Amino acid sequence: MLGIDTSGYANAIGVVNGGRILADHTFKASTDSLEQIVANIDSTLNDAGLTLEDVQGIGVGLGPGSWTGIRVGVTVGKILAFSTEKPVCGVSTLEALARGARTRSSLICAIVSAGTREAVYAGFYRPEGGNIARTGEYYFGDVRGLSKLITEPVVIVGDGAKSYLRIISQEAGILKADCKAIEAAPSGSVIAGMAEERLERDESDDALSLTPLYLKESTARAFVNKYRNSTGVKG
Amino acid sequence: MIVLGIETSCDETSAALVAGGRTILSSIIATQLDLLRKYGGVVPEIAARRHTELIGYVIKEALDAAGKTLADVEAVAVTSRQGLIGCLLVGVAAAKSISYSRKVPLIGVHHIEGHIFANRLSNPRMPVPHVCLTVSGGHTMLLYVPDSSRYELLGTTLDDAAGEAFDKIAKFLGLDFPGGPVIDKLSRQGDHEAFSFPRPMIKSKTLDFSFSGLKTSVINAFKDRIARHEELPLADIAASFQEAVVDVLVTKTVRAAADRGVSTVSVTGGVSANSRLREVFRATCRRKGLEVFFPDLSLCTDNAAMIAAAGYARIKLGEISDLRLNVFPNAPLEV
Numbered sequence: 001m002l003g004i005d006t007s008g009y010a011n012a013i014g015v016v017n018g019g020r021i022l023a024d025h026t027f028k029a030s031t032d033s034l035e036q037i038v039a040n041i042d043s044t045l046n047d048a049g050l051t052l053e054d055v056q057g058i059g060v061g062l063g064p065g066s067w068t069g070i071r072v073g074v075t076v077g078k079i080l081a082f083s084t085e086k087p088v089c090g091v092s093t094l095e096a097l098a099r100g101a102r103t104r105s106s107l108i109c110a111i112v113s114a115g116t117r118e119a120v121y122a123g124f125y126r127p128e129g130g131n132i133a134r135t136g137e138y139y140f141g142d143v144r145g146l147s148k149l150i151t152e153p154v155v156i157v158g159d160g161a162k163s164y165l166r167i168i169s170q171e172a173g174i175l176k177a178d179c180k181a182i183e184a185a186p187s188g189s190v191i192a193g194m195a196e197e198r199l200e201r202d203e204s205d206d207a208l209s210l211t212p213l214y215l216k217e218s219t220a221r222a223f224v225n226k227y228r229n230s231t232g233v234k235g
Numbered sequence: 236m237i238v239l240g241i242e243t244s245c246d247e248t249s250a251a252l253v254a255g256g257r258t259i260l261s262s263i264i265a266t267q268l269d270l271l272r273k274y275g276g277v278v279p280e281i282a283a284r285r286h287t288e289l290i291g292y293v294i295k296e297a298l299d300a301a302g303k304t305l306a307d308v309e310a311v312a313v314t315s316r317q318g319l320i321g322c323l324l325v326g327v328a329a330a331k332s333i334s335y336s337r338k339v340p341l342i343g344v345h346h347i348e349g350h351i352f353a354n355r356l357s358n359p360r361m362p363v364p365h366v367c368l369t370v371s372g373g374h375t376m377l378l379y380v381p382d383s384s385r386y387e388l389l390g391t392t393l394d395d396a397a398g399e400a401f402d403k404i405a406k407f408l409g410l411d412f413p414g415g416p417v418i419d420k421l422s423r424q425g426d427h428e429a430f431s432f433p434r435p436m437i438k439s440k441t442l443d444f445s446f447s448g449l450k451t452s453v454i455n456a457f458k459d460r461i462a463r464h465e466e467l468p469l470a471d472i473a474a475s476f477q478e479a480v481v482d483v484l485v486t487k488t489v490r491a492a493a494d495r496g497v498s499t500v501s502v503t504g505g506v507s508a509n510s511r512l513r514e515v516f517r518a519t520c521r522r523k524g525l526e527v528f529f530p531d532l533s534l535c536t537d538n539a540a541m542i543a544a545a546g547y548a549r550i551k552l553g554e555i556s557d558l559r560l561n562v563f564p565n566a567p568l569e570v
Contacts, residue, residue, distance in 0.1 A: 034324045034561060034562065035560075037331070038331045038332065038334075038335045038558040038559075039558055039559060041335075042335070052335070052336055067280065067283075068283075068320075068321055068324065071284075071287045071324065071328070072324060072328045074287060075287055075290060075325050075328040075329050076328050076329075076332045079290070079294070079329045079333060080335075080336055082294070083305055083332060083336040084336050207291060208295060209288075209292075210291075211284075211288050212284075212287065218278065218280035218284070
């Protein structure tokens with residue numbers, strides 16, 4: 001199983017087989033994920049001693065994260081799947097991050113930066129029989145607003161988890177000692193592993209209709225919608 | 236050779252299959268007209284999201300309509316240069332994925348070269364050398380074309396593209412978007428001599444264009460009356476404005492043909508669908524002993540068939556892009 005995640009200004013590519021990691025690389029992609037994506041997939045497969053033909057399915061991180069990044073990853077994932085007639089499974093990047101804390105017993109909060117200062121995407125998860133299950137809606141907003149949703153000890157997972165935890169424990173009035181911060185970035189092998197589990201349950205997504213998980217409408221649309229609502233103009 | 240063309244540089248998600256650089260087996264264009272009308276123009280982030288949603292369906296539809304599968308595709312051509320960055324990269328990501336997984340060559344195409352090839356698709360016997368006017372909402376260029384796939388830039392717009400001027404005037408007059416077809420249609424009921432608008436740079440020694448001053452002059456002539464909610468002779472204004480644009484485009488193109496001593500003129504791009512532009516070009520060229528060619532109306536606006544045809548010509552010249560192909564939103568046409 002091949003896994004791709006391009007949500008975090010990097011090409012995270014991994015290959016797993018039956019839960020075993022055969023290769024896992026994170027290639028830096030500073031401005032965009034497009035240029036090296038296919039070469040990075042090819043070299044990761046080579047590293048695992050495989051070619052694309054050997055792959056049985058494709059897992060792709062849907063985001064949230066960099067909008068340009070997730071468009072590249074999702075387009076490559078879905079068109080590779082369409083082109084090779086292999087199944088594709090979309091996976092929430094937040095859930096993939098939260099998986100890193102699944103052995104803990106407390107509430108897990110996975111956080112991804114939303115690009116601008118203090119703005120984040122987040123999802124809450126609870127451990128459940130060795131796996132995790134999302135609880136409540138995804139969150140988009142500033143870290144302080146996120147803190148208001150937290151009323152119990154929590155494990156924060158994500159890039160910058162330590163600094164998020166500092167703000168959250170302060171704002172939410174929870175003892176920092178009861179919480180935990182796990183620094184983590186999206187990983188291709190985790191995405192591949194989660195996709196493999198879905199395939200084993202006979203689940204997959206329709207390649208052609210697969211779309212990124214933006215969690216936020218574009219600024220322009222938000223502006224137009226707000227204006228439209230306030231003036232009662234019909235769209 | 237069957238080439239799959241992919242075009243997502245602006246607001247059209249398009250895929251096409253073209254055989255031998257010449258025969259269109261299928262050409263699928265998913266427009267975002269609903270979004271354009273809603274937002275009064277192209278919003279890059281919204282357009283890029285729509286491309287991502289549609290790209291797979293459009294490619295599948297192009298294959299199905301041609302009765303082919305990806306196994307029949309021998310090369311992939313994609314617009315990689317000039318356009319909105321977030322939009323371009325959706326098409327290029329899709330093209331790379333197909334090239335890599337099907338082990339077929341990939342070729343990145345300049346969007347404007349695609350427009351130049353739209354006319355060759357419609358008129359396979361159009362001779363070279365010729366002078367080519369390519370004009371749309373995004374560009375206005377005069378080129379000398381000595382042979383296939385080589386260009387010499389003779390002139391370009393110094394400010395607005397001609398199609399952009401149509402859009403802005405349509406918006407000013409409270410007409411629908413995009414402005415080109417709306418003004419064309421409305422102008423048929425108007426008098427093109429009703430108002431005398433300037434013909435910017437028509438007498439200048441260069442073959443460059445400028446449409447911003449014309450736009451301002453139309454706006455200045457009527458903005459007070461619009462502010463007072465007076466009823467305007469919209470058809471006459473549209474026809475007179477359109478006549479000024481057409482006059483400049485035809486005059487300069489015909490002069491370029493004379494400068495270069497060629498007897499063939501190629502007019503392409505979205506604005507080449509304008510009925511008055513075609514009419515004046517035909518009449519003027521007949522008088523001057525020139526032969527003028529236009530693309531089929533379906534090939535004037537952005538489409539992937541023209542990208543497939545341009546890509547095919549590049550491949551025949553021995554060019555090929557590697558899988559690290561990136562997008563260049565502001566790349567000039569290689570001349």
